[in-house]
Amino acid sequence: MPSFDIVSEVDKHQLTNAVDQVNRTVTNRFDFKGVDAEVEMNDFALMVRAEADIQVDQMVDMLRAALIKCDIDPLAMEVGEYEQSGKQVKVSITMKNGLDKELSKKIVKLIKDEKLKVQAAIQGDQVRVTGKKRDDLQQVIALLRGKELDQPLQFNNFRD
Template sequence: MPSFDIVSEVDKHQLTNAVDQVNRTITNRFDFKGVDAQVEMKEFALTLHAESDMQVNQMVDMLRAALIKCDIDPLAMDVGEEEQTGKLVKIGVTLKNGLDKDLSKKIVKIIKDEKLKVQAAIQGDSVRVTGKKRDDLQQVIAMLRGKELEQPLQFNNFRD
């Protein structure tokens, strides 16, 4: 029976490339000369720090552009609040990796509301969709791509 998985994953290697690209851009930009500004990465949590809030906000925009260049959807970014620590301004950015329960339930509900001949089941941080016909599964993929969800979705593990 044909099936596929709906997941939301961030490629860690591409994320590392995007962070390195932002750090190189910061060292080369004229308005950041002599400024202590940097992006630090720990797993899927990033910390952006600079000397002013304007510079930190510019770094968030640079990060968003670098993620797009590295084929990571910027919807995966969850930008935190600015916090002033001494002479530095910091912003925490986390990248959503995996589907949470609420979004998984929402996806299953969307699929069931379409009344297609497929079954959707939540499996950890992914949703497995099975059906008798491959065309039905492709309809589900096309329908979910058209929906505006708060997280980017990938469709993998397609089996006949």
């Protein structure tokens, strides 16, 4: 019976590359000369810090562009609130990795509302979709690609 998994993953190696690109760009840009600004990475949590909020905004935009170049969907970024501490402005960014319960339930509901001949089951931080025909599974993939969800989705483990 054909099946596939719906997941939301961020490649940690590509994320590291994107953070390194931003830090290199910041050290080379003229408007950041003499400014203590950098992006720190701790697992899937990022901390962007600089001396002014405009600089932090620019760095977040640079990070977004670097993520796109590294084939990471910028929807996976969740930007927190700006914090002022001393002469530094910080913002924490978390990368969404894995599907949370609410989004998994929403995906299953979307699939069931379409009345396709497939079964969707939540398995941890992924959703497994099984059906009798490959065409039904491809309709599910097309349906989910057409919907605006607040997190990027990948479809893997496609099996016949």
